[in-house]
Amino acid sequence: MSLLSVSDLSILLKSGEGQPIVDRISFALEPGQRLGLIGESGSGKSLTTLAVTGLLPPGLRATGSVLLDGTQVIGARDRTLDRVRGHAAAVVFQEPSTALDPLMRLGKQIAEPLRRHRGLRGAALRSAVAAALDEVALPTRVAGAYPHEVSGGQRQRAAIAMALACRPKLLIADEPTTALDVTVQAEVLALLDRLAAAHDMALLFVSHDLAVIGKVTDEVLVLSQGRAVRTGPLAEVLSNPGDDYTRSLVASARRLDAALDLTPEVSDDSRGA
């Protein structure tokens, strides 16, 4: 049985006005499988991930079916979903600043899911927090800091540590590396790759960056204005984009990629150390 099976998922305004924001999309993930969800800003990527975990904001409603680890998420009560969240699926959000409580020390925030889901207390809890920080390459000192006292990258890594803490079967990562610099991004992508493989964790990876998605998954689903416009292996999408939107996406990605092909002019003294 699939770990996650989404069929004909639509997301609409409760008031019933306007077009559906997400329009009948379907996909499935087996345990350990990975999928990249790609699309422009506002195409509905985040709302799709929220619908999968039953976290849609109040003004919106979902129709269709989302089976997560055997539980029907659409229309489920919060109590049912609390059991699923964390265990079956955990989410790393786009905005580290919204996922973290600005008034609570980071160590305490990472300890919270460990306490709730793994029942750890006291010294065991402290060492688990230290291990969780270590796993995302954060110094232990960060445990005592408030979110605004660490850098943007450190904040996002703390959020990732929180999500990974309960060893979910499915990790949903909504642009988790947007706020990270390239070296840490490379580390985090490698980390996600390694952890997913080690724990047979499935990955639903949201990004607008084809190059980033290429680091963790080979399979992509392209969303444009709430519709799935293209799906298939990344290499194929790149070489044969198909529809207009995917074509402009690939062109932009290629342009940014080409900007990096720099050849130094030969002048030796213009550089400081």
Add this chain to the structure above:
Amino acid sequence: MRRRAFLVTGIVLVAVVLAVALLSLFWTPFPAADTTGGRLEGPGAHHLLGTDKLGRDLLTRLMIGARIAVAVGAGAVALGALLGGAAGLLAAFANRWLDDSLAALLDILIAFPTLLLAMLVVAARGASLASAIVAIGLAMSAIVARLTRVLAKRVLAMDYVTAARTSGVSWPRIVWAHVLPNIWPTLAVNLALQFGLAVLAEASLSYLGLGPPPPNASWGRLLQEAQSTVLTAPVGAIAPGVLLVVLVVGVNLLADGLRDVADPTRRRHR
């Protein structure tokens, strides 16, 4: 649309109590302190809602009670909001050391029982309407301060505040243009809750004899007086209770409604 209906209901409920309170300043059916009928009369043509056990007109006493309820609620909320709001903002702007100390102080104040505080105030100033307002307002200000501090800190961490600073916007102006507009809706809802709690707190003060002295009794005292006769003269207990609920519910609907109306994200663009 339903939201708008709640807001209108809130406005109507509060307006009715307010009108009654204002009217009582100029006119009541009977003088408040006078025995004008038999004891515990039921509702009738002469005494619309009947009389209490001393033969005083119940409607008159309820009208004066409205005045006290509004005065206590509004007075305590005003005091709590000004004092607590100022302290909370101060803490939000303070350096870490001062902020930590203020936070600790607030925690202690919040743990301090309101009634104990009230007794201290009454001991110092004597039992009166003003004493009740001061006591309840002081207790409330600690709660308001803590909330204000949290909300303001959240706003101050936003990039739009930094952007304002880099444009040379002064701190007072930042508070006025960014902090207050972003925190008042949440504060207002909380203050509405506090309004209700203040009215109820005054009732318990009166019960202990620490409230405004008779004959200007509050609804709380009316309720307490009617306790022993609730079976023979139910109106005496029901009427102040109903009014209390009307006022508290009205204020809460009003605050909720105002918050929604003021929130641009809940409004639809034409």
Add this chain to the structure above:
Amino acid sequence: MILEARDVGFRYADGAPVLSGVSFGVTPGRSVALVGESAAGKTTLLRLLLGLRRPTSGVVLFQGQPLPTGHRAARPFRRHVQTVFQDPYSSLDPRQKVSRIVAEPLRALGFTDHGSRVAAALDAVGLPADTADRYPHEFSGGQRQRIAIARAIAVEPTVLLADEPVSALDVTTKVRVIDLLAELRATRGLTLVMVSHDLAAVASLCDDTVVLERGRVVEQGPTSEVLGGPRDPYTQRLIASIPRLPR
């Protein structure tokens, strides 16, 4: 040099040094990128350049003069130097209309013709005029970033300090905002200092690049040389980490 850091060191009240011995400068009309990994001190350096914090050692110079202290004295500096942030969600006050957001620096810096300047700024970033009386939540991330850029250029600054201005934008929007910034540079002679870990954006926009590692400058020079033929091992590692499209 229009803006210059000279041997700047900094530590936050309760921490280890974040910057030490940082020196670099921008000449008018040039664009400089500050790159480096997370926590290298890029944002901190930007705060110092903005005068939001004072360096613990060394000086920041604007047009050859140390940054003025004091609210009033800083005004001319603030008029010249404006800023754009990374997060297009927290950089616009959700309770203000776009017109008021964009007019804020105008009001604070004593301009009088708010209406026409707001309209001109919105036009310059390619937003329709009716943007002005809408609220931030009605816009996408890319549009919000345009609004933030409009706010920054409304007072016609000479220097724009941008902290990851395109990092939160999707690829197609990113390309458009990069084009917008390039155009503003070309048409207004704007000096740009951009913090970014997005080396593709850096390569597209910046003449020079300064590489920071743990609060120290490890390499600086023309972007084509620093990114094209990095000498420092740290810079080499940085460039090797860039995810590239599979071929």
